[in-house]
Amino acid sequence: MEFKDYYDILGVNEDASKSEIKSAYRRLARKYHPDVSDDEDAEDRFKEVSEAYEVLKDDEKRAEYDQLRRYGSSGGGFEPPPGWESSAGFSGGGFTGADSRDFSDFFESVFGGMGGGFRQQRGQGFAMRGEDMHHPLSLFLEEAYHGCEKAITLTKPEPGPDGQIQRRQRNLKVKVPAGVRDGQNIRLKGQGGPGMGGGPAGDLYLEVRIAPHPHFRLEGSDLYLTLPVTPWEAALGASVQVPTMDGRASMKIQPGAREGQKMRLRGKGMPGKQRGDLYVVLQITMPPKQTEKSRELFRALADEVPFNPREHLGV
């Protein structure tokens, strides 16, 4: 087991005062809070910071930790000294509201977990619903559009045969409904943390994150697509093929179409109770290479059409 240097985690000296520790914790908690930060490892960092604060804010735990730190940081993997028993223990977080089930094996080996409390509460006939859990779920746009089955791996607190809460890796297969949006939550009832004393399990909330698509952009329930068209298709009008999430569709471009013009294909956006639309944004694109003949035709066009696109700039 790896030794955790809580002073390093909070970025404070080992002689830091309580107020310095509190201030460092508050700063880092704001920085790494999973609801605030976009960092991939924000949740892990936040748990680490909360764990460090849980120990260092408490005089008794801090004294015990300091003692172990001198013993444990001497090198190699960490194991508590034989016969080690914390007298501080864990009694649930103060303002952090910390739950030791979220803490590391290192913390549990030093200060114990919630296991004893769990058994005691069951004995007293006290039932409590399990914690709700939160987890990100990354999807491709195609998966969000059509719905899919995803396998996810979570670390869940679970009661062992002896009633002790242990953290275990669990694989779960999730049926994701078609039409989920970026940032939306989906819920799996009863798949959160276990209840205590016979109470029901909590729920699992998955926050959907949709990866950027090379062609389509998602805005609410609508999809946007930039569609390159030739100058002559824009000038003369044309019937063109447009990719959609369900395959190709035909779209008519009216003569005299402009760069950036937005055309709507109704009902071709994200599915759902209120189905979105697909907006096609025209992008007038020149052929990459000119031939002698095409240059001749452009010269004829220049002679024929008196047009100054910079008139509004006064030049």
Added chain:
Amino acid sequence: MGKETHSAEMMDEFMRLTLRDLCFDCHISAEYVIELVEFGILRPRRGRAPSEWVFAGSDLVRIKKAERLRRDLDVNLPGVALSLDLLEEVRELRRAVEQLRREQAQRESP
């Protein structure tokens, strides 16, 4: 891996929840929900009196986020209201910046 596949429900604008549903799912009291409405953290989709209020699935997610911010960062309710609004704005801005970056990269690619 377990063989069972678990169906997920969408916590969206179309999921309808009463005040009672919200209290039960979030383990909070009706008085607290009323306070959240008063601070503008929540907005009932329908109904004038609390007994008639109807909320959406996304409101439940918002309450849970509010609770996490309050608990983990020691923020009071006006602070939570401000944080939630600003976080939403930051999220929109990040998305817009990312989109502009991608469009610029596309324009600059040969």
